[in-house]
Amino acid sequence: MPEATLLANPVKKQIRIALRNCGVINPETIDEYIGKDGYFALGKVLTGLTPAEAIKVIKDSGIRGRGGAGFPTGLKWEFASKNNSDQKYVVCNADEGDPGAFMDRSILEGDPHSVLEAMALCGYCIGANTGYIYIRAEYPLAIERLKIAISQAREYGFLGNSVFGTGFDFDIHLKYGAGAFVCGEETSLIHSMEGLRGEPTLKPPFPAESGYLGKPTNVNNVETYANIPVIFLKGAAWFSGIGTEKSKGTKVFALAGKVNNVGLIEVPMGVTLREVIYEIGGGIRDGKAFKAVQTGGPSGGCLTEKDLDIPIDYENLIACGSMMGSGGMIVMDEDDCMVSIAKFFLDFSVEESCGKCSPCRIGNKRLYELLERICTGKGEMKDIDRLRNLSEVIKDTSLCGLGQSSPNPVLSTLDNFYHEYISHVEDKKCTAGVCRDLMEYFIVEDNCVGCTACARACPVGAITGERKEIHLINLEICIKCGACMEKCKFDAVILK
Amino acid sequence: MSSVKIELRKDQTDKIHTICDSFGNQEGELINVLHKSQETFGYLPAEVQELIAEKLEISAAKVYGVVTFYSFFSMTPKGEFPISICTGTACYVRGAETVLNEFKKQLEMEVGETRTDGKFSLSCLRCVGACGLAPVVQVGDKTYGRVAPDDVKGIIEEYLPAGL
Ligand SMILES: Cc1cc2nc3c(=O)[nH]c(=O)nc-3n(C[C@H](O)[C@H](O)[C@H](O)COP(=O)(O)O)c2cc1C
Ligand code: SF4
Ligand code: SF4
Ligand code: FES
Numbered sequence: 001m002p003e004a005t006l007l008a009n010p011v012k013k014q015i016r017i018a019l020r021n022c023g024v025i026n027p028e029t030i031d032e033y034i035g036k037d038g039y040f041a042l043g044k045v046l047t048g049l050t051p052a053e054a055i056k057v058i059k060d061s062g063i064r065g066r067g068g069a070g071f072p073t074g075l076k077w078e079f080a081s082k083n084n085s086d087q088k089y090v091v092c093n094a095d096e097g098d099p100g101a102f103m104d105r106s107i108l109e110g111d112p113h114s115v116l117e118a119m120a121l122c123g124y125c126i127g128a129n130t131g132y133i134y135i136r137a138e139y140p141l142a143i144e145r146l147k148i149a150i151s152q153a154r155e156y157g158f159l160g161n162s163v164f165g166t167g168f169d170f171d172i173h174l175k176y177g178a179g180a181f182v183c184g185e186e187t188s189l190i191h192s193m194e195g196l197r198g199e200p201t202l203k204p205p206f207p208a209e210s211g212y213l214g215k216p217t218n219v220n221n222v223e224t225y226a227n228i229p230v231i232f233l234k235g236a237a238w239f240s241g242i243g244t245e246k247s248k249g250t251k252v253f254a255l256a257g258k259v260n261n262v263g264l265i266e267v268p269m270g271v272t273l274r275e276v277i278y279e280i281g282g283g284i285r286d287g288k289a290f291k292a293v294q295t296g297g298p299s300g301g302c303l304t305e306k307d308l309d310i311p312i313d314y315e316n317l318i319a320c321g322s323m324m325g326s327g328g329m330i331v332m333d334e335d336d337c338m339v340s341i342a343k344f345f346l347d348f349s350v351e352e353s354c355g356k357c358s359p360c361r362i363g364n365k366r367l368y369e370l371l372e373r374i375c376t377g378k379g380e381m382k383d384i385d386r387l388r389n390l391s392e393v394i395k396d397t398s399l400c401g402l403g404q405s406s407p408n409p410v411l412s413t414l415d416n417f418y419h420e421y422i423s424h425v426e427d428k429k430c431t432a433g434v435c436r437d438l439m440e441y442f443i444v445e446d447n448c449v450g451c452t453a454c455a456r457a458c459p460v461g462a463i464t465g466e467r468k469e470i471h472l473i474n475l476e477i478c479i480k481c482g483a484c485m486e487k488c489k490f491d492a493v494i495l496k
Numbered sequence: 497m498s499s500v501k502i503e504l505r506k507d508q509t510d511k512i513h514t515i516c517d518s519f520g521n522q523e524g525e526l527i528n529v530l531h532k533s534q535e536t537f538g539y540l541p542a543e544v545q546e547l548i549a550e551k552l553e554i555s556a557a558k559v560y561g562v563v564t565f566y567s568f569f570s571m572t573p574k575g576e577f578p579i580s581i582c583t584g585t586a587c588y589v590r591g592a593e594t595v596l597n598e599f600k601k602q603l604e605m606e607v608g609e610t611r612t613d614g615k616f617s618l619s620c621l622r623c624v625g626a627c628g629l630a631p632v633v634q635v636g637d638k639t640y641g642r643v644a645p646d647d648v649k650g651i652i653e654e655y656l657p658a659g660l
Contacts, residue, residue, distance in 0.1 A: 100585030102625030137531060137568050138621070176531055178566030181622075195526035197565040256586035256627035263628050294585070330585045344588050348622070354565075 013275055015242065017250050018066075018103075018226040019266045022110030027145050030152040033113040039158050041232035042117050046166045051081060051125045058125075058228070060236035062248035067093055067184070067221030068299070068326055068401070070247075070314040073228075076218060079208040080126040083216040088128035090119050091212065091219045093189060094135040094142070097181035098297035099348055101328035103252040104222035106264055108135070108142035111226065112149035116172055118225035120163060121232065123170045126218050131172040134189050138179065146174060181298075181352035185400050186211075186219040188354070199356045200400035221326070223252055243269035247313035251324065257293075257331035258285050267312070274308040277331055288333040292416070296325030298345045298352075299405030301412025302338065321412040323405075337434035338417040339424055342409045343371040349406035360403030363394040367410060376437040379425040388414060439495045441478055441485060445470050447492035454484035454493055504543050511536055512544060516551035523552050526562055530569055539573045575610045575617035577655045579603075582632040584623030591644075592631040596620065598645040599633075602652055615656065 016022075025032035033039070045054050059074030080088065092115060096104040108115065119131040135143055150172055153159040161169050175193045182188045183198035190212050192198035211217025227249060231239045240248045247269040253276070256262045260282030267276060273293055277283070284290050292302040301322035310316050314324050332341065346368040355361045370387050373379045391407030391414075398404045414421060423429045430438040443454070443463075448470045455463040455471060462478040465471030471492075473484070485493040504512075515532045519525035529548055534540050540563055549556040563569045581587075581596045600606060603616055610617040626632050629641025633651065640651060 097622075099583070099622035100627065102623060102627070105625050138624075176527065177568075178527060178531070179568035180566050192527065195522075195524040195528075195562070197561055254586075254627060256630065257589045262586070262630075297585070328585060330589055332589060336589060341589075344585070 013271055013280055014266055015250050015268050016266050017230050017239075017242075018107060018223045018252050019110070019264065020230065021114065022106055025111070027110050027112055028148050030113060030149070030156060033111070037233055038113050038229070039117055039153075039156075041229040042120055042158060043164050045121055045232055046124060046164050046168055051127065054121070054125050054232070055081060057232060057236050061231045061239040062236075062243075062246075063224065063227055063231065063239065064247065064314065065221055066223035066227075066251065066326070068296075068324070070324060073220060073224055076208060076220070077122060077125050079206070080128075080216050080218040083209055085216050087130075087213075087215045088126055089212045089215055089217040090122045090126065090128045090131040091189070091193070091207075091217055092119055092131065092133040092222060092225055093184060093186065093219055094133055094139075094222050095177045095184040095189060096136060096139075096222070096326065097184040097352075098326045098328045099181075100256055100297060100330055101254040101326055103254055103264060103327045105139050105142050107222050107226050107252075108139070109145055112142075112145045113153065114229055115222055115225045116146075116149055116153050116159065118228035119172055120159065120170045121228055122218055122220070122225070124168055126216070128216075128218070129169045129171070131170065132175050132193060132212070133172060134175045134177060134183075134193055136177040136179070143174065143176075150174075180354070181348075182354045182400070182402050185402060188400070189219065190217065197354075199354045200402075202399060223327070244311055244313045246315055251312070251327060253295075253327045253329040255281055255329050255331070257329075258288065258333040258336070259283065259331045260285055269313045270311040272309050272311055273303065276312070276329070277308070281331065284331070284333050288335065290331070291334055291336055292332045292338065292341075294322075294330045294332065294341065294409075295328065296323040296405075296408070297328040298348045299323060299401070299408055300325045300328075301408045302332070302341065302416055303412075304416045321415055322408070335432055335434070337375075337430050337432040338413045338420050339371060339375055339430075340432075340434045342413045343368065343375060345409040346371060346406070349402065353402060353406075354400075357397075357399040357403060359394045359397040360399070360406065363390055363398075364403070364406050366390060367394070367407065371410070374421065374424045375430070375435045377424070377428045377435075381425055384414070384421055384425060433496065436480065436495075439480075440475055441473050441480065441482070442494050442496060443471050443473055443484075444492050444494055447490045449490055449492070451489070453487045453489065457483040457487040459483060502541055502543055504547070508537070509547060512547050513551060516548060521552055523554055526552060526554070526559065527566075530559075530563060534569060539570045541571065572610055573614070576615050577635050578617045578619065580619050580621045580624075580634045582622070582624050582626075582630070582634070583620045584627070584630075586623070586627035587631040590630040594645050595631050595633065595643050595648065598648040599652075602648055616652075 055077050063073045064070040094104050159171050177183050180198050183192045185200050188198040188200045207217040207219050243249050250266050250268050252266045255265050292304050294302050307320045317324050350364045350368050353360045370383050391410050394407050450468040462474045463471050519529050545559045546556050549559045583592050607618050631643050633640045633643045
């Protein structure tokens, strides 16, 4: 697997906190991490702060979860710390399921110790002695680097019995995912850790009350953890000085799609999408027109030109009909069909629905079929209403976050690109030229030299025309196989 | 479960027993046991699942339920050259679907299948973290970036010098 591309710092818009060491240190050498103040925060907290004081630092910093929901991390730790139990667990969610994102993988591969240090800090704060990293089996390099990092940390006494000689014991083990998106949801993740099918259960009880093996468990995302040591080193005030009123610090995004520069970026909360796309991303490829940017992956929505100047933070993205999600950011241009994009995400949700509850299992399938009908020219106006109604029902009645958010790509494209749905349904046209069933093959008279190549290639004899004369496709007979277009050397056959 | 019965050799049953023992025959370690077993056998045929069920003292249905829940576990052997097409969002936006269709056409097979000669299997992946190279195709450990439908034939031929 190739290393992830970190986008260089083309302008001063980026600040590196979570990615501070990625590409800077050798992740397989603990000394290099220590050279960057690694494990200093752990030493400082264990020897200088009580758990309650340490939790206060995290609360004051204002950091919120980077795994999707944006729940305040300090508050979560406080809940877990207040639930008394003989045994508690610290879990790192490294299941990274968004199908267009690789932030967590980059952190684990580039700076695994930062996550280990943060988990030990969390263990101290909530009173846990055992940590688990639940990582996708599809990330072999990250797994390898974590194993190396864990054994080095044990050797140096940063993990194991009596960390820093303080009497605080903490150790970390790995648990492997096996390719199920829903296992990123924290209750599913816990079931999967227990060796079961990764199906979610209703919350409450939250993991902080009853998690792994029924014990209080704190689950945080990789990127959330990667921020923690820095917060202790530089202070809550420093961290909360970055970002917007309600969203502090930075966020890592995987910028991809139709922009010139693609890769991982880390920007302070509050930058605008325009800055990200045009200044960091270098604008749209091939001089095409911007159409939309999708954030939040399969749970998110598409934002348009009108949203480009809104400062990115948790609340603003939700207000525009999308969400922060884990950090996928896909830019689309005039050649992308928004109905097809909605269908793409629905296809993902259908495949990944665990099947436990019917609104998600059946409803998403029906949504997908409606979109399929529309994309193949069989849609009616009623289908558009059906899409909206069904979406609302699925959102309201699904058991877990997957079903509760899977209709978002449909709703946001309906809101922002209603005209595209209409043109698919009423005019049977896909203006972006993506939905093949809605397009037809034509021969451009000016380019046709009458070589007969297309007519000979056509399997159904749909093309007529004498040698050296302009040819014509009979659309009644044409089965849209595309053979003529492949064979024509003069670009005379077009699809529109 | 799969209809073709396979006979496990003594060394193979021993191997599974060793794997189960190494995880203390704990029910909660089922997923780890399955990972290790798949690493060893390449896939998880019914017979292997039954053996694991016996060792961990759980029902075969439970093992089967877990195996089929997770897409990483497979009940059919992979091809000698497993071909995976990334259909993550970035790759999709940059045309992964047309590349996938070309592979299906050239190999005359569907996603999830293994060719009868055991050479190739075809599957889809979601984001391999190389979005900058979208669309991405992997054959075994090798990664191909910016793949266009026209490149597909050449990629296949690399693994089949004598042609299809
Ligand atoms: C369907 C679904 C998938 C999720 N996938 C992930 C994931 O891949 N990684 C992640 O960290 N959180 C994921 N989450 C969010 C987790 O449930 C949980 O909120 C998060 O791990 C908490 O950590 P945080 O507070 O640090 O964000 C997912 C949630 C849902 C509903
Ligand atoms: S909403 Fe979907 S993924 Fe979540 S429990 Fe229901 S069926 Fe499973
Ligand atoms: S697309 Fe196929 S069927 Fe249609 S005119 Fe061309 S060759 Fe004939
Ligand atoms: S979407 Fe294909 S590599 Fe990321």
